[in-house]
Amino acid sequence: MAVEACEVRTTCPYCGVGCGVVASVAADGSVTVRGDSEHPANLGRLCSKGSALAETLALDDRLLHPSIDGQRVDWDTALDAVAAGLRSTIEQFGPESVALYVSGQLLTEDYYVANKLMKGCIGTANIDTNSRVCMSSSVAGHKRAFGSDTVPGRYEDLEEADLLVLVGSNLAWCHPVLYQRVLAARKRRGGLPRLVVIDPRRTASCDQADTHLALAPGSDSALFNGLLNHLHRHDRIDLDFLDAHTEGYLAALKSAREVAPSIPEVARRCGLDEQQVAEFYAEFTRTEKVVTVYSQGVNQSSFGTDKVNAIINCHLASGRIGKPGCGPFSVTGQPNAMGGREVGGLANQLAAHMDFAPSDVERVQRFWGSPVIATRPGLKAVDLFRAVGEGRVRAIWIMGTNPVVSLPDADAVRAALKNCPLVVVSDAVADTDTLRCAHIRLPAATWGEKDGTVTNSERCISRQRAFLDLPGEARPDWWIISEVARRLGFAELFPYASPAEIFREHAALSGFENTAWSDGSGSRRDFDISALVGLAGAAYDALAPFHWPRPAIGSGAERFFAAGGFFTGDRRARLLAIGARAPAHAPDEDFPLVLNTGRVRDHWHTLTRTAKSARLSAHIPEPYAEIHPRDAARLGIREDALVRVFSRWGEVIVRAKPSREQQPGSVFVPMHWGAPYATRGRVDAVVNPVTDPFSGQPESKHTPVRVLPWQPA
């Protein structure tokens, strides 16, 4: 088939850095990619995953046709069946008996219509996202501190800082282009920013670091409570900023003094040398421009929200926020985790940064013209699948994600889906552990085939653009959701013919009566909505990456929070009193080691795209358990031998990799492998399903396990 050669500016579909990509399609249909030198996130750079995107476009593993119970059907039949299944479940068991589980891979327009269908038509907030597992503790921490889910900084702050602190963030592997930008800045600026890595593991991010604090797993909040105490003792508190723009400092300090009264006590709690702690505190205290970057190592905890607020406390107390080269900075894992947050695609949000205050519910219902609307939060990811297992949720539609591999207690998730009366899965690929549980499979378009927008970690909105024809009968998610909505009787509310129309509605809701980011208090929102609302029609097609939201025109502010103006009712930020907490399950005689899970450099999520590239797969071809050589020797474990890693919840069999990068007493297993790429289990079957009480984020970094040599049966 003849192909029209073209060059298209789009955005990488992997991590939250959100790099711009130029995809070139040749007349023979072959595709090459290069970094977009005009995109502000990457300025032409790409990492190993981004530069291998063209190697992942083959169709051999794609889901290309709808099917019901394994039988191929046409779209009308499949969509009718989804609508009929949802309708009959709602009629028999009520709206809370159905749920959507979506993904940070979805585009903002997909997210918007999914959220509207559930909350504004079916009338339940049982729509949650795999971003829950990634960054929801940061969302909760932002809301507690700032009154809104606002990332105050930009990527250039990491380059302009004089000290960059990475907490629970292997930026070198998980946000590689951002890490490259930091290294380039260090070269330009004679070693600045100095780099401190705080992580129980010695990760690739430590290779270039000035200091690595290998703290005990779960002790981050003690370290930052101690830092708050230290800043106070050394007169490095910004009293003017505190007085003018914050509340809660004295209570936060009181708690910090109780939990972390001295450097020796912090060192004891964190398993560090006193000198290491003293040097880190001294460096933070004397350096004016400090950025603290954190990600899953902080968020994935049963007290992740407290950890986030312990970090934010230090920045608020010392006035290191909202200024160039300063601030707490949460980096998101997925390409559009932030877009999902902006449309409200989380079970504890209503829409457009609004929660469930009665005035917000009324306003959103009026905007949407909804027949019914959710009035309270729905089930967050782990609770949602628990409800499926208990029969409280009887119909679930999963889009672009693989919870049977990626959620904790993953065997229970699989069992729940196997017993669920209706499981619908929309996906681009034909075989995952989750698809194996589906009654109805819907073929979704993927990167290169669909149009829409994504928002990256620094709140830069970019276009994803199609440059390939839709393969088989694959369709964009927004189209599939809208078709089901029409069949449920909501045709008037889903009139969309293109993602541009959906974006326009999302923008209009974000600016509707100046209420986006409302906390229900009726406080004024100082941000510029015009850039978003102006993106209709041709402007949407031509959209160049831009940061949103921005402080309001005429406010005099270049950035958020330099002069206060937080989004709480009284416009003051909150410092939180952070107590002493420990992970929910401590190691014991039966399960003496601590399991930590995470990503590797060249794979993404459950391998559905990266496994197609031989180059990427060659980096780390199979799952492994990294364990300290002393523990390996004690347990009779040899290098490359198969080992059982098991907990009270489940087990996985992987190859042992003794390594001094791991602390004694701990084990690291990457999270990517599931069917059809792994035959010996998924590590998330081992992970405890404990969650943070504020964010609902699971404790994926701390499960007590036992590791034994594997013996064939």
Ligand code: SF4
């Ligand atoms: Fe893609 Fe992230 Fe790599 Fe950029 S850093 S190319 S967004 S995977």
